[in-house]
Amino acid sequence: MNLVNGFSRREFLAHTSCFGAFYALARHIPLPALATELAGDSRVSQTSLVDKGFAAVRKVGNGLYATTSDPSKGLTTLCNGGFLVGRDAALLIEGFATPAGASFQMEALRTVSQVPVKAALDTHYHFDHSMGNSFYGSNNVPLWAHATAAKRIVDNYSPLQGADKETVLAPFEKRIKDAKSDTERAHAQSDLNALTGVFQIANSTVLGLPNHPLDPAKLPLSIDLGRLTAVLEPYPGHSGTDIVTRIPEQNVVYTGDLLFSGWYPVCFDEKATISGWRDTLKRFASFDKGTLFVPGHGQICGQEGIVSIREVFDDIAGQAEKMYKAGVPVEEAQHRYVVPDKFKNFPIYAWGFTIGPAITKLYSEWKAGKS
Ligand SMILES: [Zn+2]
Numbered sequence: 001m002n003l004v005n006g007f008s009r010r011e012f013l014a015h016t017s018c019f020g021a022f023y024a025l026a027r028h029i030p031l032p033a034l035a036t037e038l039a040g041d042s043r044v045s046q047t048s049l050v051d052k053g054f055a056a057v058r059k060v061g062n063g064l065y066a067t068t069s070d071p072s073k074g075l076t077t078l079c080n081g082g083f084l085v086g087r088d089a090a091l092l093i094e095g096f097a098t099p100a101g102a103s104f105q106m107e108a109l110r111t112v113s114q115v116p117v118k119a120a121l122d123t124h125y126h127f128d129h130s131m132g133n134s135f136y137g138s139n140n141v142p143l144w145a146h147a148t149a150a151k152r153i154v155d156n157y158s159p160l161q162g163a164d165k166e167t168v169l170a171p172f173e174k175r176i177k178d179a180k181s182d183t184e185r186a187h188a189q190s191d192l193n194a195l196t197g198v199f200q201i202a203n204s205t206v207l208g209l210p211n212h213p214l215d216p217a218k219l220p221l222s223i224d225l226g227r228l229t230a231v232l233e234p235y236p237g238h239s240g241t242d243i244v245t246r247i248p249e250q251n252v253v254y255t256g257d258l259l260f261s262g263w264y265p266v267c268f269d270e271k272a273t274i275s276g277w278r279d280t281l282k283r284f285a286s287f288d289k290g291t292l293f294v295p296g297h298g299q300i301c302g303q304e305g306i307v308s309i310r311e312v313f314d315d316i317a318g319q320a321e322k323m324y325k326a327g328v329p330v331e332e333a334q335h336r337y338v339v340p341d342k343f344k345n346f347p348i349y350a351w352g353f354t355i356g357p358a359i360t361k362l363y364s365e366w367k368a369g370k371s
Pocket of ligand 1: 126238266
């Protein structure tokens with residue numbers, strides 16, 4: 001059962017009032033319709049298998065399904081995912097933001113197949129991809145992830161469980177109070193909204209940890225599901241724990257958050273690397289021109305989605321480089337980026353999770369002479 005559709009919208013808002021700020025953020029991130037480029041793609045079903053508002057599941061290939069989230073309609077899943085169904089076994093992708101989200105996807109799988117589930121994969125450790133993991137634990141589904149993902153879930157989210165909300169959010173409230181301009185204040189407010197969501201979700205979740213670590217040195221790994229072969233590959237960029245699922249025979253790739261489709265990329269992670277991420281996107285661009293990408297957030301896309309996020313990175317780097325060369329201090333530069341018209345509809349999850357850290361990281365990469 002899902003936690004959202006049983007309530008009226010008003011009851012839903014009351015029910016999630018503890019999410020207030022985070023809900024306000026999510027409301028501004030609707031999922032756009034499937035692009036016209038994909039209307040003629042024979043792999044992609046034009047209708048959904050299931051649609052619960054907060055997420056829908058669509059066929060994107062032979063035995064391949066994509067789950068796409070619409071945060072404006074609910075917080076159950078938050079990220080995208082999907083599942084692969086072979087003759088002998090299935091693979092589920094993502095743990096989502098809540099166990100109800102993981103359960104929703106499992107139910108969708110069971111409407112098309114009864115094959116045993118070989119595993120579920122967290123594409124990386126972030127909360128919106130892993131806080132539903134306990135669903136897999138309670139259903140005896142082996143949970144796979146990058147070898148360091150379990151530790152990073154514990155290191156990042158268990159401290160929030162013993163913590164007091166006011167204490168965690170205080171430094172962010174202070175930044176709003178101390179902001180030197182309306183722009184800085186708006187940025188600080190967006191960060192507070194996002195952190196409120198991370199806190200509320202992590203604080204109220206029984207953590208589930210991946211029990212099948214994937215050593216990146218031993219990847220790529222081919223998984224035979226029976227007449228369907230998937231390949232797991234690690235790439236640098238978003239979190240230091242990112243694993244992509246490729247189905248080479250059908251040119252379909254589940255990227256996790258290495259692709260934000262029509263969004264500003266979330267770059268805050270301490271292990272995020274802008275130069276590494278841009279190299280990864282260059283690799284994606286070298287995949288077959290008919291490749292279909294299931295991104296971590298945003299709508300399913302073809303190579304045009306890779307072109308677009310590379311342009312976003314180019315634009316951030318271009319503006320940052322001018323400031324760097326003009327000697328603008330990084331503290332100031334991270335707030336000065338101007339969103340061009342071209343990207344004005346791209347959601348910015350929170351300034352301090354996206355553009356701010358992208359600029360900070362670019363500055364340090366340039367200082368270190370890396371890019
Ligand atoms: Zn992420």
